[in-house]
Amino acid sequence: MNDALPPDLDDELRAALREEADRATSPADAWARLDERLAGDRAARRRGTTKALIGVAAAAAVAAAAIGVWQVRPEDSLQVDVTGDGTTTAATTAAATTVAPPTAPSTTPSTAPAPTTGATILPTTPSTAPAAGSLGALVAVTVDGRLVVVDVASGRELRELAALGDPRVEPVEGPGPNVITDVAVTPDGRRVFFDSCCEPAVGTIFEVPADGSREAEPIAMGTGPAVSPDGTKLAYTAIDSVVVRDLTTGEERTYPDPRATENPLAGQLTWSLDGKRVYYVHTRWGAPTGPVSALVELDLAAERAPRTVAEVTNEVFELPLALDDGRTVSVFRRAVNAGGALGAQLGERFVDTMTGATRDGSDTGVADRVWRPGGAPLYVLEDGRIVSGDRVVATGYRAATW
Amino acid sequence: MAIPATGERAWLEEQFRLHHRDLLRLARVLTGDDALADELVQEAFVRVHRSLVRPRAGAELAYLRRTVINLSHGHHRRLRVARAVPPEPERAAESAEHDAVAASRRRALAEAVRSLPGRQRDCVVLHYYEELSDVEIGRALGISAGSVKTHLHRARAALAATLEDLR
Numbered sequence: 001m002n003d004a005l006p007p008d009l010d011d012e013l014r015a016a017l018r019e020e021a022d023r024a025t026s027p028a029d030a031w032a033r034l035d036e037r038l039a040g041d042r043a044a045r046r047r048g049t050t051k052a053l054i055g056v057a058a059a060a061a062v063a064a065a066a067i068g069v070w071q072v073r074p075e076d077s078l079q080v081d082v083t084g085d086g087t088t089t090a091a092t093t094a095a096a097t098t099v100a101p102p103t104a105p106s107t108t109p110s111t112a113p114a115p116t117t118g119a120t121i122l123p124t125t126p127s128t129a130p131a132a133g134s135l136g137a138l139v140a141v142t143v144d145g146r147l148v149v150v151d152v153a154s155g156r157e158l159r160e161l162a163a164l165g166d167p168r169v170e171p172v173e174g175p176g177p178n179v180i181t182d183v184a185v186t187p188d189g190r191r192v193f194f195d196s197c198c199e200p201a202v203g204t205i206f207e208v209p210a211d212g213s214r215e216a217e218p219i220a221m222g223t224g225p226a227v228s229p230d231g232t233k234l235a236y237t238a239i240d241s242v243v244v245r246d247l248t249t250g251e252e253r254t255y256p257d258p259r260a261t262e263n264p265l266a267g268q269l270t271w272s273l274d275g276k277r278v279y280y281v282h283t284r285w286g287a288p289t290g291p292v293s294a295l296v297e298l299d300l301a302a303e304r305a306p307r308t309v310a311e312v313t314n315e316v317f318e319l320p321l322a323l324d325d326g327r328t329v330s331v332f333r334r335a336v337n338a339g340g341a342l343g344a345q346l347g348e349r350f351v352d353t354m355t356g357a358t359r360d361g362s363d364t365g366v367a368d369r370v371w372r373p374g375g376a377p378l379y380v381l382e383d384g385r386i387v388s389g390d391r392v393v394a395t396g397y398r399a400a401t402w
Numbered sequence: 403m404a405i406p407a408t409g410e411r412a413w414l415e416e417q418f419r420l421h422h423r424d425l426l427r428l429a430r431v432l433t434g435d436d437a438l439a440d441e442l443v444q445e446a447f448v449r450v451h452r453s454l455v456r457p458r459a460g461a462e463l464a465y466l467r468r469t470v471i472n473l474s475h476g477h478h479r480r481l482r483v484a485r486a487v488p489p490e491p492e493r494a495a496e497s498a499e500h501d502a503v504a505a506s507r508r509r510a511l512a513e514a515v516r517s518l519p520g521r522q523r524d525c526v527v528l529h530y531y532e533e534l535s536d537v538e539i540g541r542a543l544g545i546s547a548g549s550v551k552t553h554l555h556r557a558r559a560a561l562a563a564t565l566e567d568l569r
Contacts, residue, residue: 009558009565010530016508017431017515017531024430027440031418034444038414038451221457261546286549 140400141180155394161208162216164196182224182267183401186231193225224267228275235278237265257306270322279329281317290314310351327354368399421463431531432474446470475520514564522557
């Protein structure tokens with residue numbers, strides 16, 4: 001390990017850094033100052049409801065924009081007030097009402113294009129899509145980062161469930177605001193899970209009842225919550241592992257992925273219809289040929305490492321969705337520019353997880369998508385429209401589920 | 403995993419008592435500045451408090467350490483321009499009576515470590531100061547042990563060049 005160094009440099013480095021550490025002086029009032037700051041935090045939570053904080057942050061953002069300085073810092077932005085006094089309450093599954101009771105079938109999914117703006121193309125309904133039928137409401141994330149319930153029939157917001165931060169607000173320095181990136185709902189429509197990504201070191205998974213009867217509660221550290229089709233399990237990623245939580249008992253099992261020792265997992269999970277497997281995307285950055293992105297299958301019953309089902313180089317997979325034929329997973333491909341930045345979405349790829357065979361679709365412009373057995377496919381397009389079949393349900397969103 | 407209604411402050415105070423000194427020393431190595439080190443460590447505890455979810459038992463120090471390192475990246479971004487100016491030999495005189503030259507050289511070496519690119523700096527500090535293994539460093543930074551080796555190799559090459567300039 002002494003490569004490229006004079007033989008004595010290792011010792012000299014250690015001595016230099018130890019000396020530097022020894023120069024640290026610990027202020028006598030360090031805990032008192034921290035305690036005061038934390039008390040201020042707790043008091044702020046007591047004073048403000050989530051909506052009030054939204055108002056403050058929005059006003060601050062507007063004011064900052066007005067003077068040409070866009071620097072709402074994370075501490076200025078929004079936080080879910082768990083109980084109003086900075087503490088949390090016990091979880092419960094007993095919500096008073098459901099947000100998404102099954103209703104009569106709505107419009108039949110169609111391949112006809114929706115009204116378009118710009119170059120967005122309405123995704124075609126995969127051939128394996130379930131029969132038409134919609135639910136009365138969906139849970140969506142607005143472009144300014146609020147988690148809300150939307151009435152499908154009217155497209156109106158019914159209620160707000162949480163708000164953490166506006167992803168459009170760029171901090172001048174340091175980490176950005178905690179923003180909601182993924183959202184999942186149990187099949188009975190009662191329990192909503194979402195993540196806030198990714199401070200201080202990893203994201204936080206929250207649960208909130210869909211009827212808005214309680215504030216959101218943090219339940220785990222991780223990203224990308226995904227509820228199993230039968231509603232009994234929650235999967236999410238935690239840096240180098242997939243974690244599966246039994247939603248009845250709260251017990252968790254961790255499935256490490258050796259791929260993730262270098263590049264952590266970043267959510268984007270989808271369950272197979274039978275609930276036996278979880279699929280997700282892992283991308284390895286830094287290879288000379290560009291990033292290598294893999295669609296990975298985790299068989300929950302098998303005692304083996306997750307296996308790669310499909311792989312691309314110098315582009316990345318995103319938005320995996322297990323179709324209800326039980327074997328096909330759809331992913332979107334996204335270009336990577338020369339500098340390593342993400343480019344345009346290239347199109348949809350259907351992967352047969354049994355044979356590895358693939359076929360490509362041509363749809364692009366998709367920011368999020370989901371469907372559940374018996375429901376209509378739901379797409380959130382990059383221009384903010386939520387589309388079901390050939391119908392535009394609402395506009396101004398960047399993620400949704402039902 | 404949620405912090406219970408009672409005991410939140412006590413838990414944080416205990417974490418502070420256990421880890422504040424170590425984190426402050428780490429932050430001092432990363433920043434070279436007492437006030438900034440204090441600020442980073444305070445901010446790390448605030449972030450943990452705001453996260454509302456406790457790290458796993460036994461993983462608190464690793465979590466706080468990672469937060470301090472992440473926060474130090476913002477500090478280094480701010481100071482990138484300032485770093486172009488050679489550090490002031492403010493305390494060289496203190497060491498003069500023993501070995502002024504060696505002390506000055508070690509100080510310059512510490513400053514050279516802080517001037518390394520972010521990941522290289524993290525790896526050097528965790529390897530030479532925290533005495534972590536490549537695997538432990540990888541776990542702390544979310545990168546592979548192989549990447550740690552690569553970063554350390556590049557950092558050593560850069561530091562060797564710096565040392566050569568100091569001769």
